[in-house]
Amino acid sequence: MDRINHSNGVQPRRKVVQGVMFGLFRVSAAINGAALLLVVYFLVARGWRAINWTFLTQPPIDSMTKGGILPCIVGTLCLSVGAILVALPIGVASAIYLNEYARPGRVVRIIRLGINNLAGVPSVVFGLFGLAFFVVYLNMGVSIVAGALTLGALTLPVIIGSTEEALRAVPDTYREASLGLGATKWQTIYRVVLPTALPGILTGTILGISRAAGETAPIMFTAAVFYTPSLPASIFDEIMALPYHIYVLATAGTEIEATRPLQYGTALVLIVLVLGLNLIAIVYRSRLRRKR
Numbered sequence: 001m002d003r004i005n006h007s008n009g010v011q012p013r014r015k016v017v018q019g020v021m022f023g024l025f026r027v028s029a030a031i032n033g034a035a036l037l038l039v040v041y042f043l044v045a046r047g048w049r050a051i052n053w054t055f056l057t058q059p060p061i062d063s064m065t066k067g068g069i070l071p072c073i074v075g076t077l078c079l080s081v082g083a084i085l086v087a088l089p090i091g092v093a094s095a096i097y098l099n100e101y102a103r104p105g106r107v108v109r110i111i112r113l114g115i116n117n118l119a120g121v122p123s124v125v126f127g128l129f130g131l132a133f134f135v136v137y138l139n140m141g142v143s144i145v146a147g148a149l150t151l152g153a154l155t156l157p158v159i160i161g162s163t164e165e166a167l168r169a170v171p172d173t174y175r176e177a178s179l180g181l182g183a184t185k186w187q188t189i190y191r192v193v194l195p196t197a198l199p200g201i202l203t204g205t206i207l208g209i210s211r212a213a214g215e216t217a218p219i220m221f222t223a224a225v226f227y228t229p230s231l232p233a234s235i236f237d238e239i240m241a242l243p244y245h246i247y248v249l250a251t252a253g254t255e256i257e258a259t260r261p262l263q264y265g266t267a268l269v270l271i272v273l274v275l276g277l278n279l280i281a282i283v284y285r286s287r288l289r290r291k292r
Contacts, residue, residue, distance in 0.1 A: 043268045050265030059229040064248070065255050069266055074231050075144075075239030076213055076273060079223060082148025082235075083155055083212040088205060090152075091159030092194075098160075099167040100189055119157035126154045127218040135222055145235040147223020154218055155208035162207065166200025167193060202285040206278050213274045216243040226252075242270040 058068035102108045130150030140146040170193050178188040194201075224244035232239050249263045250256065 040271065043264055043271065047261065047264030047266075047268040050261040051268065055262075055265060056269070060227065061229075063255070064227060065258050065262075069240075069242065069245060069262075069269065071228060071231055071240040072242045072245045072266065073269065073273065075224065075241040076243070076270070078144050078232065078239065079147050079151055079219060079241060080209055080213045080277060082144060083151035084205060084209060086149055086152030087155045087159050087208055091156050091204070091208075092163050092201060094156075094160050095163035095167060096189060096194075099164050100185070100193070115157050115160050119161065122217075123154060123215050124217040126150055127221040129153070130218055131221040141236065142223060142225065142238045143236045144223055144232055144239055147219045147239075147241075148235075150218045150222045151212040151215060154215065155212050158207050158211065159201075159204045162204025163197070163201050166197035166203070169200060170196045199285045199288050202281055202288070206281045206285075209277045209281065210274055213277065214243055214270065216247050220244050220247070242266055242273070246270070 055068040056073070057070050059071050060069065061067035098108060098111065102111075127150065130146060130153070134140050134146040134149050135142060138146075174192050174196060175188055178192045179185070183191070219241050223239055224241040225238045226248055228238060228240055246263055246266050249259045249266065
Protein backbone atom coordinates (compact mmCIF):
# COMPACT_ATOMS: atom_id res chain seq x y z
CA MET A 1 0.00 0.00 0.00
CA ASP A 2 2.83 2.38 0.89
CA ARG A 3 4.52 1.61 -2.42
CA ILE A 4 1.34 2.46 -4.33
CA ASN A 5 0.97 5.77 -2.49
CA HIS A 6 4.65 6.56 -3.08
CA SER A 7 4.36 5.90 -6.81
CA ASN A 8 1.18 7.98 -7.01
CA GLY A 9 3.04 10.85 -5.37
CA VAL A 10 6.08 10.59 -7.63
CA GLN A 11 4.09 10.55 -10.88
CA PRO A 12 2.54 14.05 -10.48
CA ARG A 13 5.95 15.49 -9.57
CA ARG A 14 7.46 14.01 -12.73
CA LYS A 15 4.70 15.54 -14.81
CA VAL A 16 5.27 18.93 -13.18
CA VAL A 17 9.03 18.76 -13.79
CA GLN A 18 8.44 17.66 -17.37
CA GLY A 19 5.97 20.49 -17.94
CA VAL A 20 8.40 23.05 -16.49
CA MET A 21 11.30 21.81 -18.64
CA PHE A 22 9.19 21.74 -21.80
CA GLY A 23 8.05 25.26 -20.98
CA LEU A 24 11.66 26.42 -20.65
CA PHE A 25 12.49 24.83 -24.00
CA ARG A 26 9.56 26.57 -25.66
CA VAL A 27 10.57 29.93 -24.14
CA SER A 28 14.16 29.45 -25.31
CA ALA A 29 13.01 28.63 -28.84
CA ALA A 30 10.68 31.64 -28.83
CA ILE A 31 13.49 33.95 -27.68
CA ASN A 32 15.80 32.69 -30.43
CA GLY A 33 13.07 33.07 -33.03
CA ALA A 34 12.21 36.57 -31.83
CA ALA A 35 15.88 37.60 -31.90
CA LEU A 36 16.21 36.35 -35.48
CA LEU A 37 13.06 38.17 -36.58
CA LEU A 38 14.27 41.34 -34.86
CA VAL A 39 17.62 41.25 -36.65
CA VAL A 40 16.00 40.56 -40.02
CA TYR A 41 13.42 43.32 -39.49
CA PHE A 42 16.17 45.76 -38.49
CA LEU A 43 18.15 45.04 -41.66
CA VAL A 44 15.12 45.03 -43.95
CA ALA A 45 13.81 48.33 -42.53
CA ARG A 46 17.14 50.07 -43.05
CA GLY A 47 18.50 48.29 -46.09
CA TRP A 48 15.70 47.64 -48.55
CA ARG A 49 15.91 51.13 -50.07
CA ALA A 50 19.49 50.50 -51.16
CA ILE A 51 18.64 47.32 -53.06
CA ASN A 52 17.91 47.77 -56.74
CA TRP A 53 19.13 46.37 -60.04
CA THR A 54 22.16 48.67 -60.13
CA PHE A 55 23.09 47.70 -56.57
CA LEU A 56 23.08 43.99 -57.47
CA THR A 57 24.74 44.16 -60.90
CA GLN A 58 27.33 46.96 -60.77
CA PRO A 59 30.68 47.37 -58.98
CA PRO A 60 31.18 50.09 -56.35
CA ILE A 61 32.08 53.56 -57.60
CA ASP A 62 32.97 56.98 -56.15
CA SER A 63 35.08 55.61 -53.27
CA MET A 64 32.42 52.91 -52.71
CA THR A 65 29.78 55.49 -51.78
CA LYS A 66 27.72 54.63 -54.86
CA GLY A 67 27.25 51.79 -57.30
CA GLY A 68 26.69 48.18 -56.39
CA ILE A 69 28.17 45.05 -54.85
CA LEU A 70 28.38 42.57 -57.73
CA PRO A 71 32.08 41.74 -57.15
CA CYS A 72 31.28 41.11 -53.47
CA ILE A 73 28.44 38.71 -54.31
CA VAL A 74 30.56 36.78 -56.80
CA GLY A 75 33.49 36.67 -54.37
CA THR A 76 31.34 35.35 -51.51
CA LEU A 77 29.86 32.64 -53.73
CA CYS A 78 33.33 31.60 -54.93
CA LEU A 79 34.68 31.38 -51.39
CA SER A 80 31.66 29.51 -50.00
CA VAL A 81 31.52 26.96 -52.81
CA GLY A 82 35.30 26.57 -52.76
CA ALA A 83 35.32 25.99 -49.00
CA ILE A 84 32.69 23.26 -49.27
CA LEU A 85 34.50 21.61 -52.19
CA VAL A 86 37.61 21.48 -50.01
CA ALA A 87 36.05 20.54 -46.67
CA LEU A 88 33.25 18.15 -47.66
CA PRO A 89 35.27 15.28 -49.20
CA ILE A 90 38.03 15.54 -46.58
CA GLY A 91 35.52 15.78 -43.73
CA VAL A 92 33.40 12.86 -44.93
CA ALA A 93 36.48 10.69 -45.55
CA SER A 94 37.84 11.51 -42.09
CA ALA A 95 34.52 10.69 -40.44
CA ILE A 96 34.29 7.38 -42.34
CA TYR A 97 37.75 6.41 -41.14
CA LEU A 98 37.07 7.36 -37.53
CA ASN A 99 33.67 5.66 -37.36
CA GLU A 100 34.05 2.67 -39.67
CA TYR A 101 37.73 1.71 -39.78
CA ALA A 102 39.67 3.10 -36.83
CA ARG A 103 39.97 0.87 -33.77
CA PRO A 104 38.83 2.53 -30.53
CA GLY A 105 41.81 3.59 -28.49
CA ARG A 106 44.03 6.43 -27.37
CA VAL A 107 44.93 7.58 -30.88
CA VAL A 108 41.29 7.93 -31.94
CA ARG A 109 40.45 9.73 -28.69
CA ILE A 110 43.31 12.19 -29.31
CA ILE A 111 42.14 12.79 -32.90
CA ARG A 112 38.57 13.45 -31.76
CA LEU A 113 39.83 15.75 -29.01
CA GLY A 114 41.80 17.72 -31.59
CA ILE A 115 38.75 17.99 -33.86
CA ASN A 116 36.59 19.23 -30.98
CA ASN A 117 39.24 21.78 -30.02
CA LEU A 118 39.51 23.02 -33.61
CA ALA A 119 35.75 23.59 -33.68
CA GLY A 120 36.16 26.10 -30.83
CA VAL A 121 39.19 27.95 -32.19
CA PRO A 122 38.42 31.63 -33.05
CA SER A 123 38.19 32.30 -36.76
CA VAL A 124 40.95 34.93 -36.63
CA VAL A 125 43.40 32.13 -35.71
CA PHE A 126 42.45 30.28 -38.88
CA GLY A 127 42.97 33.53 -40.76
CA LEU A 128 46.50 33.89 -39.39
CA PHE A 129 47.18 30.24 -40.22
CA GLY A 130 45.97 30.77 -43.78
CA LEU A 131 48.11 33.88 -44.10
CA ALA A 132 51.25 32.12 -42.86
CA PHE A 133 50.77 28.79 -44.66
CA PHE A 134 48.76 29.32 -47.85
CA VAL A 135 49.54 32.94 -48.68
CA VAL A 136 53.22 33.12 -47.61
CA TYR A 137 54.67 29.61 -47.33
CA LEU A 138 52.90 28.08 -50.37
CA ASN A 139 53.17 31.41 -52.19
CA MET A 140 49.52 31.48 -53.25
CA GLY A 141 49.22 35.16 -52.46
CA VAL A 142 45.95 36.84 -51.54
CA SER A 143 43.62 34.81 -53.73
CA ILE A 144 40.40 32.83 -53.97
CA VAL A 145 42.20 29.51 -53.54
CA ALA A 146 43.97 30.68 -50.36
CA GLY A 147 40.70 31.96 -48.90
CA ALA A 148 38.77 28.82 -49.87
CA LEU A 149 41.40 26.55 -48.31
CA THR A 150 41.37 28.62 -45.13
CA LEU A 151 37.58 28.55 -44.90
CA GLY A 152 37.68 24.84 -45.69
CA ALA A 153 39.95 24.28 -42.69
CA LEU A 154 37.58 26.41 -40.61
CA THR A 155 34.48 24.36 -41.51
CA LEU A 156 36.21 20.97 -41.46
CA PRO A 157 35.58 20.20 -37.74
CA VAL A 158 31.86 20.94 -38.12
CA ILE A 159 31.53 18.61 -41.11
CA ILE A 160 33.55 15.82 -39.47
CA GLY A 161 31.49 15.99 -36.28
CA SER A 162 28.10 16.02 -38.00
CA THR A 163 29.13 13.26 -40.42
CA GLU A 164 30.29 11.04 -37.57
CA GLU A 165 26.97 11.52 -35.79
CA ALA A 166 25.10 10.68 -39.01
CA LEU A 167 27.16 7.51 -39.49
CA ARG A 168 26.57 6.45 -35.88
CA ALA A 169 22.82 6.85 -36.40
CA VAL A 170 22.82 4.18 -39.12
CA PRO A 171 21.71 0.90 -37.46
CA ASP A 172 24.34 -1.84 -37.29
CA THR A 173 21.78 -4.25 -38.73
CA TYR A 174 22.17 -2.46 -42.09
CA ARG A 175 25.89 -3.20 -42.10
CA GLU A 176 25.41 -6.79 -40.92
CA ALA A 177 22.80 -7.50 -43.59
CA SER A 178 25.02 -6.11 -46.34
CA LEU A 179 28.07 -8.04 -45.15
CA GLY A 180 25.95 -11.17 -44.80
CA LEU A 181 24.96 -10.92 -48.47
CA GLY A 182 28.62 -10.99 -49.46
CA ALA A 183 29.39 -7.30 -49.90
CA THR A 184 32.81 -6.00 -48.92
CA LYS A 185 33.22 -3.45 -46.16
CA TRP A 186 33.76 -0.62 -48.65
CA GLN A 187 30.73 -1.67 -50.72
CA THR A 188 28.67 -1.69 -47.54
CA ILE A 189 29.85 1.81 -46.63
CA TYR A 190 29.44 3.21 -50.15
CA ARG A 191 26.11 1.62 -51.08
CA VAL A 192 24.35 1.24 -47.72
CA VAL A 193 25.81 3.40 -44.95
CA LEU A 194 26.53 6.63 -46.84
CA PRO A 195 23.14 6.88 -48.63
CA THR A 196 21.38 6.31 -45.31
CA ALA A 197 23.53 8.91 -43.53
CA LEU A 198 23.43 11.47 -46.37
CA PRO A 199 20.66 13.68 -44.88
CA GLY A 200 22.69 14.06 -41.69
CA ILE A 201 25.85 14.79 -43.69
CA LEU A 202 23.99 17.52 -45.55
CA THR A 203 23.02 19.05 -42.21
CA GLY A 204 26.72 19.52 -41.44
CA THR A 205 27.24 20.90 -44.94
CA ILE A 206 24.51 23.47 -44.35
CA LEU A 207 26.19 24.60 -41.14
CA GLY A 208 29.52 24.76 -42.94
CA ILE A 209 28.12 26.90 -45.75
CA SER A 210 26.57 29.30 -43.26
CA ARG A 211 29.81 29.72 -41.34
CA ALA A 212 32.00 30.02 -44.45
CA ALA A 213 29.79 32.66 -46.08
CA GLY A 214 29.61 34.89 -43.02
CA GLU A 215 33.24 34.90 -41.83
CA THR A 216 35.33 38.05 -42.08
CA ALA A 217 38.60 37.43 -40.21
CA PRO A 218 39.85 34.47 -42.28
CA ILE A 219 39.28 36.10 -45.67
CA MET A 220 40.64 39.55 -44.77
CA PHE A 221 44.09 37.93 -44.44
CA THR A 222 43.88 35.50 -47.35
CA ALA A 223 41.44 36.47 -50.10
CA ALA A 224 39.55 39.75 -49.75
CA VAL A 225 40.80 43.20 -50.70
CA PHE A 226 39.56 46.70 -49.97
CA TYR A 227 38.44 47.38 -53.55
CA THR A 228 38.60 45.73 -56.95
CA PRO A 229 35.99 46.54 -59.61
CA SER A 230 36.69 43.52 -61.82
CA LEU A 231 35.36 40.00 -61.44
CA PRO A 232 37.87 37.21 -60.81
CA ALA A 233 39.29 35.49 -63.89
CA SER A 234 41.06 32.64 -62.07
CA ILE A 235 41.29 31.06 -58.63
CA PHE A 236 44.51 32.99 -57.99
CA ASP A 237 42.84 36.40 -58.25
CA GLU A 238 42.04 38.55 -55.24
CA ILE A 239 38.39 39.37 -54.68
CA MET A 240 35.90 41.41 -52.74
CA ALA A 241 33.51 39.65 -50.34
CA LEU A 242 30.30 40.71 -48.63
CA PRO A 243 31.41 40.29 -44.97
CA TYR A 244 34.66 42.18 -45.52
CA HIS A 245 32.89 44.83 -47.59
CA ILE A 246 30.48 45.48 -44.72
CA TYR A 247 33.44 45.80 -42.35
CA VAL A 248 35.19 48.24 -44.70
CA LEU A 249 32.11 50.41 -45.21
CA ALA A 250 31.37 50.53 -41.47
CA THR A 251 34.90 51.19 -40.19
CA ALA A 252 37.35 52.24 -42.86
CA GLY A 253 35.33 53.97 -45.56
CA THR A 254 35.90 57.56 -46.55
CA GLU A 255 32.29 58.57 -45.82
CA ILE A 256 30.92 56.13 -43.27
CA GLU A 257 27.63 57.93 -42.57
CA ALA A 258 26.94 58.42 -46.28
CA THR A 259 27.31 54.71 -46.89
CA ARG A 260 25.08 53.65 -43.99
CA PRO A 261 22.20 52.50 -46.29
CA LEU A 262 24.73 50.56 -48.38
CA GLN A 263 26.00 48.84 -45.25
CA TYR A 264 22.53 47.64 -44.28
CA GLY A 265 21.72 46.71 -47.88
CA THR A 266 24.91 44.65 -48.15
CA ALA A 267 24.16 42.88 -44.86
CA LEU A 268 20.65 42.10 -46.08
CA VAL A 269 22.01 40.64 -49.33
CA LEU A 270 24.45 38.51 -47.34
CA ILE A 271 21.64 37.08 -45.20
CA VAL A 272 19.53 36.34 -48.28
CA LEU A 273 22.52 34.71 -50.01
CA VAL A 274 23.25 32.46 -47.01
CA LEU A 275 19.55 31.64 -46.72
CA GLY A 276 19.43 30.75 -50.41
CA LEU A 277 22.45 28.43 -50.18
CA ASN A 278 20.98 26.80 -47.08
CA LEU A 279 17.57 26.46 -48.73
CA ILE A 280 19.04 24.58 -51.68
CA ALA A 281 20.75 22.12 -49.35
CA ILE A 282 17.64 21.77 -47.15
CA VAL A 283 15.37 21.04 -50.14
CA TYR A 284 17.81 18.45 -51.46
CA ARG A 285 18.04 16.86 -48.01
CA SER A 286 14.24 16.71 -47.74
CA ARG A 287 14.00 14.95 -51.11
CA LEU A 288 16.56 12.40 -50.00
CA ARG A 289 14.59 11.70 -46.83
CA ARG A 290 11.38 11.19 -48.81
CA LYS A 291 13.11 8.64 -51.04
CA ARG A 292 14.23 6.55 -48.05
